[in-house]
Amino acid sequence: MVRLSIDPKSPQPGSTQPNRVADPNEYYQPIEIEEPPVRTRNCFTCGCLPLLVVFVLLLGAYFFLPARTNILLLGIDRTPDGSAVGRTDTNILISIIPLKPVVNMLSIPRDLWVTIPGVGENRINTAHFFAEANQEGSGPAAVLETVRTNFGVTVRYYARVKFSSFVEIVDAMGGLNIDLTDAMAGYAPGQYNLNGEQALAFARNRTGSDDFFRMQNGQFLLKA
Incomplete structure (x- = not known):
């Protein structure tokens, strides 16, 4: 009796198995896939800069622009000597709200009976006259103080126009x-x-x- 020993590494009869055990690493090489570089985008390249500028401007306007600006427009009646000693026959309170934006106008009747500081009760159009007659250039401040005293409205700006100047402005x-x-x-x-x-x-x-x-x-x- 002949005993045959079979090498486990040798191929079996009728088998197509190679003479040696294949190393899987020999046939399957790892493939390195390069990841695309991460592209960082900032405000200057992604188009966000204009939005950022608008946001900063709006924020600045909210904190630095006044919520309301009041201006008192004074129309001085004709005076014989051409001075500013006259009555304010036109008194228009202009209120500007820049953040809306809105412009409101309130005309104050010239014959409205009010309390004029330092004078007493009289028509509102005489506040300018009494102050200018007492001290030149003090008329507008007297009207602003009269408005604040009677209506509780603080006005820091004014425009004083003589009727003769109004004619010249329109013609110009x-x-x-x-x-x-x-x-x-x-x-x-x-x-x-x-x-x-x-x-x-x-x-x-x-x-x-x-x-x-x-x-x-x-x-x-x-x-x-």
Whole structure:
């Protein structure tokens, strides 16, 4: 009897197995996959810079712009000697809210009876007259203080215009264009170009009405 010993590493009869055990690492080499570089984007390359600038501007406006700015527009009546010693027949409180933005106007009746500091009770249009007669240049401050005392509104800015200066300003602008949808201040509906004298007459017109219509005329010209 012949005993045959079979090498376990040798191929079996009829087998296609190779003479040696294959090393899997010999046929399967690891493949290195390079990861794409991480691209960092900042505000300057991703287009966020304009949004950042707008945000900073809005934030600055919120903290640094005043919530409300009040301006008192004073129209001085004609004076014989051409000085500023006159009554304020036009008193318009202009309130500007820049963050909305909104501009409001409130006309104060010239014959409104109020308490004038240092003078007593009188019509509001005389506050400027008494102060200017006592000390030149003090009229506007007296009106601002009168408004604060009677209405509780603090006004830090003013614009004082003589009626004669108003005429010159309108003429220098080439006139004032208005578009009336209804009859107003003696004018029929339509479009007009008013010179200085006509604009002043329009603002002061009270034909068939009262002082409230006159104040409405003045505000209409400011909006034109």
